[in-house]
Amino acid sequence: MTSNEPAAHDAVVLAGGGARRLGGADKPGLRVGGRALLDRVLDACADARATVVVAAPRPTARSVRFAREDPPGAGPVAALDAGLRHVTADDVLVLSADLPFLAPDALRRLLTALRSGGTEGALLTDADGRDQPLVAAYRAAALRRELAALTAAHGGLTGLPLRRLTAGLDLVRVPDPVGSFDCDTWDDIATARARIREHDHVLDEWISAVKAELGVDLDVDTGVLLDLARDAAHGVARPAAPLTTFLVGYAAARAGGGSEAVAEASRKAAALALRWAREAEQEAAGQEAGRAAGQDGPAGNDGPGPDAG
Numbered sequence: 070m071t072s073n074e075p076a077a078h079d080a081v082v083l084a085g086g087g088a089r090r091l092g093g094a095d096k097p098g099l100r101v102g103g104r105a106l107l108d109r110v111l112d113a114c115a116d117a118r119a120t121v122v123v124a125a126p127r128p129t130a131r132s133v134r135f136a137r138e139d140p141p142g143a144g145p146v147a148a149l150d151a152g153l154r155h156v157t158a159d160d161v162l163v164l165s166a167d168l169p170f171l172a173p174d175a176l177r178r179l180l181t182a183l184r185s186g187g188t189e190g191a192l193l194t195d196a197d198g199r200d201q202p203l204v205a206a207y208r209a210a211a212l213r214r215e216l217a218a219l220t221a222a223h224g225g226l227t228g229l230p231l232r233r234l235t236a237g238l239d240l241v242r243v244p245d246p247v248g249s250f251d252c253d254t255w256d257d258i259a260t261a262r263a264r265i266r267e268h269d270h271v272l273d274e275w276i277s278a279v280k281a282e283l284g285v286d287l288d289v290d291t292g293v294l295l296d297l298a299r300d301a302a303h304g305v306a307r308p309a310a311p312l313t314t315f316l317v318g319y320a321a322a323r324a325g326g327g328s329e330a331v332a333e334a335s336r337k338a339a340a341l342a343l344r345w346a347r348e349a350e351q352e353a354a355g356q357e358a359g360r361a362a363g364q365d366g367p368a369g370n371d372g373p374g375p376d377a378g
Contacts, residue, residue, distance in 0.1 A: 085138065189207065
């Protein structure tokens, strides 16, 4: 690591709770915006050097390591202890698996707050100002210190509430009512699904879902592609819009992929669509001029000529 590179961090995702308020449903597997809650969280923390999911092994959108607390279902403190045994970075993100709107930027802000403030932990607070200790960045050494103290005091970690652990830490708070939103009830799930489809969010959410589904890790200028689709629809025909954007993607892939290849293919296709539209406009203008010339011909053309007998 050079001086310009950020320090490495790991992530521990707790995904093995009983979801009693959801009737025992498989909460990490519930889908919001077409993606499992767990996969949405794993996408947010993709920058972690190592990611440990504390739960029984299951299919996930990206490769992770699984761990299990002993006994299974022993609670969040025991689960955190199990996850920490498999990470080595000085800083660790600790996340629950039910955060539909968690974004990488929120996690970067947590890590920045942790590292710049000289504290032992930085956690998000929700819309009501409540601490969310499972959306947080911690010093791994501080967590291990408190876990050892709790084990010594209680003879184990089973059933201990998370506040017993965080009470001994020096913490800083980062307000984020969106990133800290978690899904504990079916009403929460319904709220999350409705918000995904709000006008201000639906396109970004859809693009993220498609990229995740197709395994595409590429940031492109969606505005350029939308402009291209508009030009193709207006200048050629409506069905040309999806076909053109498909061909742009195919051409970019053949050119080696990457955002620059997409931008270049989009530029060429947009220029073609504009040329096509100009030709259509010129043809329409010529036809209009011809009709006007016919209507403005010499008077009397339709009557008998002067030599008519």
